Amino acid sequence: MAINWGFNIARPRAVDMDANDLSITRRIMAQMPEFQACIACGSCTATCTAGNLTSFNFRRVHTLVRRGEYEGAYEEMGKCMLCGKCRLSCPRGINTRGLVMLIKRELEDK
Amino acid sequence: MSKKVIIVGGGAAGMKCASTLRTQGVEVLLVERDRTLGGKLNGWHKLFPTLTPAGEVLDALKREVAASGAEVMTGTEVERIAANGVTVNGGRELKADAVVVCSGFDLFDARIKEEYGYGIYDNVYTTVDIERMLNEGRVALADGSAPRRIAFLHCVGSRDEKVGQRHCSRVCCITGVKQAMEMKELFPQAEVYNFYMDIRMFGPGYEEMYREAQQKYNVNFIRGRISEASPTFDGRLQIKAEDTLVGRPLKMSVDMLVLIVGMRPGCSNGRFACTEGVNLAPNGFVSPLNPFAGNVRSGAASIFYAGTVTAPKNIGESMNEGVAAAMSVVEYLNAR
Numbered sequence: 362m363a364i365n366w367g368f369n370i371a372r373p374r375a376v377d378m379d380a381n382d383l384s385i386t387r388r389i390m391a392q393m394p395e396f397q398a399c400i401a402c403g404s405c406t407a408t409c410t411a412g413n414l415t416s417f418n419f420r421r422v423h424t425l426v427r428r429g430e431y432e433g434a435y436e437e438m439g440k441c442m443l444c445g446k447c448r449l450s451c452p453r454g455i456n457t458r459g460l461v462m463l464i465k466r467e468l469e470d471k
Numbered sequence: 472m473s474k475k476v477i478i479v480g481g482g483a484a485g486m487k488c489a490s491t492l493r494t495q496g497v498e499v500l501l502v503e504r505d506r507t508l509g510g511k512l513n514g515w516h517k518l519f520p521t522l523t524p525a526g527e528v529l530d531a532l533k534r535e536v537a538a539s540g541a542e543v544m545t546g547t548e549v550e551r552i553a554a555n556g557v558t559v560n561g562g563r564e565l566k567a568d569a570v571v572v573c574s575g576f577d578l579f580d581a582r583i584k585e586e587y588g589y590g591i592y593d594n595v596y597t598t599v600d601i602e603r604m605l606n607e608g609r610v611a612l613a614d615g616s617a618p619r620r621i622a623f624l625h626c627v628g629s630r631d632e633k634v635g636q637r638h639c640s641r642v643c644c645i646t647g648v649k650q651a652m653e654m655k656e657l658f659p660q661a662e663v664y665n666f667y668m669d670i671r672m673f674g675p676g677y678e679e680m681y682r683e684a685q686q687k688y689n690v691n692f693i694r695g696r697i698s699e700a701s702p703t704f705d706g707r708l709q710i711k712a713e714d715t716l717v718g719r720p721l722k723m724s725v726d727m728l729v730l731i732v733g734m735r736p737g738c739s740n741g742r743f744a745c746t747e748g749v750n751l752a753p754n755g756f757v758s759p760l761n762p763f764a765g766n767v768r769s770g771a772a773s774i775f776y777a778g779t780v781t782a783p784k785n786i787g788e789s790m791n792e793g794v795a796a797a798m799s800v801v802e803y804l805n806a807r
């Protein structure tokens with residue numbers, strides 16, 4: 362007889378930097394080294410047209426991609442309307458719209 | 472025969488350098504562009520980290536310079552510097568055995584960051600405006616009322632590729648924290664929010680002031696850079712940021728937005744750098760011979776630097792460099 366202990370098995374919530382495979386991240390960085398200079402200021406998310414209408418958070422998604430957390434990132438980036446506003450606000454001069462396309466290209470079929 | 476030194480710029484650094492050189496028996500000519508000595512200090516109210524009135528520090532410096540017997544020439548802009556003197560406006564050449572460049576920094580013009588609406592919307596101010604209003608004894612909104620919610624934005628015109636200013640201006644984090652506390656003193660009922668990317672508290676007592684702002688004044692710190700400000704129907708300002716620690720966009724209506732403006736290189740730097748041995752760093756500040764033992768020296772043996780002409784610094788650091796430059800000048804003159 363199965364006993365309900367009130368617990369279930371959940372996937373660990375930690376970003377596991379031992380387990381995560383960063384090979385795609387490295388490829389992205391190699392193609393757009395300026396992205397390495399992101400300081401996570403959130404200007405891109407703050408100004409984002411899509412983020413004002415949906416749950417899309419560009420800064421959060423590209424930060425997750427940097428950590429090798431790819432799951433769902435492709436779908437999330439699909440919410441971007443490629444309007445380019447984020448690029449106007451980025452204090453590090455990153456081609457953020459280009460980054461959306463790059464992440465999508467690298468994570469396609471993953 | 473006594474030696475003569477020309478000091479370019481009579482801010483904190485130049486004034487301290489002048490009086491120090493006089494104690495060593497050197498003849499000094501202090502050339503200042505403005506009508507009065509003091510530089511930016513003339514515009515500040517109370518100084519971090521001790522809240523000492525700026526006038527106290529300034530008056531002491533002025534007394535020191537006056538008592539030292541240094542010759543002061545105000546209302547005179549130096550156009551060029553050379554190993555043996557300077558050229559002032561009108562083309563007049565003044566000769567000297569050594570030159571100390573203390574021409575300081577320029578303030579970032581917040582209108583360049585158009586998205587924050589400085590000079591376009593009411594109630595968008597800079598930290599410089601706040602110092603001025605504090606000195607005038609009245610801080611208020613455009614309609615004369617008291618603000619109920621105030622936002623400060625760090626790094627305006629610093630750390631920003633879009634305006635060609637990559638460097639951190641160092642003193643603006645602590646200025647923003649100081650003014651947040653001053654606003655809470657004036658308007659205890661108001662909510663105050665500081666929007667930051669990083670909080671840089673480099674000096675003694677600065678981190679303590681940050682903590683005091685949180686603990687004693689309940690100033691709120693939100694980690695995220697404001698991307699834009701726009702006016703609301705009821706005459707307030709709406710700001711947008713990402714609360715990066717929560718991971719969600721944030722918007723907020725405020726009565727007053729204060730832009731914490733940074734330091735940019737002095738406008739004379741470019742002309743000064745036409746001289747052999749005077750070089751600019753990529754950020755446009757004057758680059759000292761080296762950042763260790765050559766802090767106040769240039770590539771020319773008779774040209775020296777002190778203060779914010781070489782990088783953002785606080786007042787104490789700028790004055791210390793005035794002393795250090797004076798001593799290096801004396802060493803140079805004695806060895807000749």
Ligand SMILES: Cc1cc2nc3c(=O)[nH]c(=O)nc-3n(C[C@H](O)[C@H](O)[C@H](O)COP(=O)(O)OP(=O)(O)OC[C@H]3O[C@@H](n4cnc5c(N)ncnc54)[C@H](O)[C@@H]3O)c2cc1C
Nearest residue numbers: 480482483484504510511518519549575576778779785786
């Ligand atoms: C908003 C704000 C608040 C601040 N508050 C504080 C504080 O509370 N405490 C603190 O320690 N620091 C504070 N600082 C920093 C402080 O202002 C500087 O450390 C200080 O002003 C540096 O002195 P300086 O002599 O190097 O330069 P400056 O003050 O810029 O003086 C340079 C002088 O040179 C003159 N000059 C420039 N070019 C020429 C030329 N070509 N010919 C002749 N003269 C020329 C200028 O007119 C000026 O008088 C603050 C800075 C800002 C932006």
Ligand code: SF4
Nearest residue numbers: 399400402403405451
């Ligand atoms: S605006 Fe630029 S620096 Fe800021 S989080 Fe976005 S990509 Fe990074």
Ligand code: SF4
Nearest residue numbers: 409441442444445447
């Ligand atoms: S380009 Fe995409 S991520 Fe950037 S602001 Fe527009 S919708 Fe948002």
Ligand code: SF4
Nearest residue numbers: 626629639640643644
């Ligand atoms: S001191 Fe603070 S506000 Fe000023 S540029 Fe540096 S991080 Fe930004």
